[in-house]
Amino acid sequence: MLRGVDLVLPARVLVRVEGANGTGKSTLLRLLARIDAPSEGRVTGRPRTAYVPERFPAALPFTAAGYLVRIGRVHGLRASDAAGRADHWLTRFGAAAHARTPLAELSKGTSQKVAVAQALLAEPELLVLDEAWTGLDTEARDVLDRAVTERVAAGATVVYVDHDPRRLADAVDAAYRVEGLGLTAAPLATGLEPRVRIEATAPSGTPLPAGLPGAPAYTLSDDGTARLTVPAAHSDALLGALLSARPPWHIGAVEQVRGPDAGRTVAGGGGDEAHAGRTRPRLEPAPHRSPTPDGNPAP
Structure with missing residues (x-):
């Protein structure tokens, strides 16, 4: 009750x-x-x-x-x-x-x-x-x-x-x-591990490589843009895996994130308001x- x-x-x-x-x-x-x-x-x-x-x-x-x-x-x-x-x-x-x-x-x-x-x-x-x-x-x-x-x-x-x-x-x-x-x-929980967000692009329809280091959370857009979030300790290995993939991924942005957005990659556009009614x-x-x-x- x-x-x-x-x-x-x-x-x-x-x-x-x-x-x-x-x-x-x-x-x-x-x-x-x-x-x-x-x-x-x-x-x-x-x-x-x-x-x-x-x-x-x-x-x-x-x-x-x-x-x-x-x-x-x-x-x-x-x-x-x-x-x-x-x-x-x-x-x-x-x-x-x-x-x-x-x-x-x-x-x-x-x-x-x-x-x-x-x-x-x-x-x-x-x-x-x-x-x-x-x-x-x-x-x-x-x-x-x-x-x-x-x-x-x-x-x-x-x-x-x-x-x-x-x-x-x-x-x-x-x-x-x-x-x-x-x-x-x-x-x-306190002392949360810092995370790194990586934005990378590849030709449209290219899947992310399997077994990426750090098991990143990610979204993959129709235009070939991937946004991946991973514990900071795995970020260098993840970058290396993306750059050495076939075809290689182009790295567009790398940033450190903490707090509520750590591990959160915003997919597409529209923000929260796009979902506000439901x-x-x-x-x-x-x-x-x-x-x-x-x-x-x-x-």
Whole structure:
């Protein structure tokens, strides 16, 4: 149960929610994802939303790929686009070999990969992750870390709960703690590692080289411009990899970034205002009602 929660989620932020077991973290995330409706108050804003629940209902009558295509269609994708994105995310999470396996026959880890893939293929403006890393192998956890930073770099809002306090700690923009039926601001990690942002260009359609040093967060524009953000310790190696690629990338700008923009690469143009109507969800408490003379709230 939660009371009196007032939370605004702007675009292009990564938000961590923490708290002891049973305090209402999952309840908050379900409200934000509009899985549940508040008994009082309201949730405003209509971003395109995707949600990874704490427990994925794996006993569904679909194969892994069939389920992802179905979810893509629900989000308005054409069947061919949904199939392409399903293949992309299954491959990225190392689960392509299980594309035709019924969900009920998947291992817990592979089932969790499908659960995460169904949320990412929609390219949501609001991504809500409830212990989404649980059950994933180390490589898949790293893939999800990268995917989260990519969504934020593309302008999305990501809200997550995870039992590991180190999870994405150096990339979090805001943190909140659920306790005592309410929500309070929590301190961010201190001593964040400085990051470097690199802008580079190559002929249109050129993919970024595989296995870039530092696992940079990046966006890649149609005109061949890539904007990559990486821990400063890996910046020289990343520059070398881009310059030695075939074809080589032309380096347009290099800058050091800290604070909320560290690890954030703004894709395209338009800024936050381009998303203002849909990517600024807000959870509002019920309005205060003065008591009547008998001590009960006014209707």
